[in-house]
Amino acid sequence: MNTHKFRRHYPWITLLALVVLVGLAAPNFLRPENLVEIAGDVSTLFIMALGITFVIYIGSIDLSAQSIANMTTVLATLLLARFGVFAAVICIAVGALFGVVSGYVSTSLKVPSFIATLAVGGVALSVGQYVSGQRALYMDAALREQAFGWMTGTLGGVPREMIIAAVLLIAALVVERRTVLGRALKAIGAGEPAAIASGLRVDRYKKIAFAISGGLAAVAGLMFAVKLSGGSPVIANGFLLPAVVAVLVGGTPLTGGVGGVLNTFIGTLIVAVVRASMLYLNIPATSQQIVFGLVLIVAIALTIDRSKVRVVK
Numbered sequence: 001m002n003t004h005k006f007r008r009h010y011p012w013i014t015l016l017a018l019v020v021l022v023g024l025a026a027p028n029f030l031r032p033e034n035l036v037e038i039a040g041d042v043s044t045l046f047i048m049a050l051g052i053t054f055v056i057y058i059g060s061i062d063l064s065a066q067s068i069a070n071m072t073t074v075l076a077t078l079l080l081a082r083f084g085v086f087a088a089v090i091c092i093a094v095g096a097l098f099g100v101v102s103g104y105v106s107t108s109l110k111v112p113s114f115i116a117t118l119a120v121g122g123v124a125l126s127v128g129q130y131v132s133g134q135r136a137l138y139m140d141a142a143l144r145e146q147a148f149g150w151m152t153g154t155l156g157g158v159p160r161e162m163i164i165a166a167v168l169l170i171a172a173l174v175v176e177r178r179t180v181l182g183r184a185l186k187a188i189g190a191g192e193p194a195a196i197a198s199g200l201r202v203d204r205y206k207k208i209a210f211a212i213s214g215g216l217a218a219v220a221g222l223m224f225a226v227k228l229s230g231g232s233p234v235i236a237n238g239f240l241l242p243a244v245v246a247v248l249v250g251g252t253p254l255t256g257g258v259g260g261v262l263n264t265f266i267g268t269l270i271v272a273v274v275r276a277s278m279l280y281l282n283i284p285a286t287s288q289q290i291v292f293g294l295v296l297i298v299a300i301a302l303t304i305d306r307s308k309v310r311v312v313k
Contacts, residue, residue: 099214
């Protein structure tokens with residue numbers, strides 16, 4: 001195996017090395033039930049990162065995902081009593097609509113995606129604050145169980161959150177590797193001017209990528225609401241940075257065109273292992289963010305395949 005092909009395997013090798021190192025320092029970390037619990041806890045983060053992957057894959061960024069997830073927790077809580085399980089459909093549609101708006105602002109108004117999604121995220125945050133009255137809302141337990149009971153608990157010892165995340169991963173993998181949309185997104189990320197010159201409808205495909213990200217952010221928000229039995233305009237705060245990091249550490253660079261959803265799956269597990277390891281290694285809470293940042297910088301430096309990245313933005 002030459003060096004070029006070997007670089008593709010850096011993310012999972014990094015994950016394996018981290019698991020082995022933490023396991024040697026804290027053997028309890030490797031207990032199967034502990035690993036399943038960690039994977040279940042990180043499922044919501046993974047779904048948010050999965051959507052962001054499509055946007056980063058085309059060389060853009062989505063900073064609205066966290067606010068859309070927050071807004072969704074509020075909408076899901078309010079809509080549950082009236083629409084039951086169909087509240088989920090409405091929430092996902094609203095999330096996708098916010099994504100389309102981000103795509104429109106970025107492509108049609110020529111506003112950089114960093115600014116466009118930050119602005120749209122601000123709108124989503126305000127919507128969440130307005131409809132919630134800036135307070136936490138609680139779901140009716142019976143209604144929640146009736147409409148979304150299938151999202152909680154375990155099935156055959158496996159958390160249902162993991163099963164939902166796995167289904168979404170498979171669907172995203174099919175879109176990325178087996179559809180015209182997936183090939184178009186890769187072409188845009190690898191070289192947008194060439195994609196435009198070849199006649200590809202770049203703006204339309206970019207809007208779809210933003211819509212997917214918004215829709216999956218809404219799914220993550222819905223899972224937050226169901227898991228915590230309520231909603232709040234700040235309930236998902238703190239998830240945006242780990243979600244973006246999961247995409248980057250998995251080997252999908254901000255320049256786009258490289259990596260993909262499977263890489264994000266590995267990147268999310270790396271983030272989960274790093275965060276969980278600090279508890280097992282008894283690292284003080286005041287130092288955890290420092291250690292988290294340093295470890296992730298090293299992990300990203302190790303996992304990015306620079307043979308396909310000519311420019312670092």
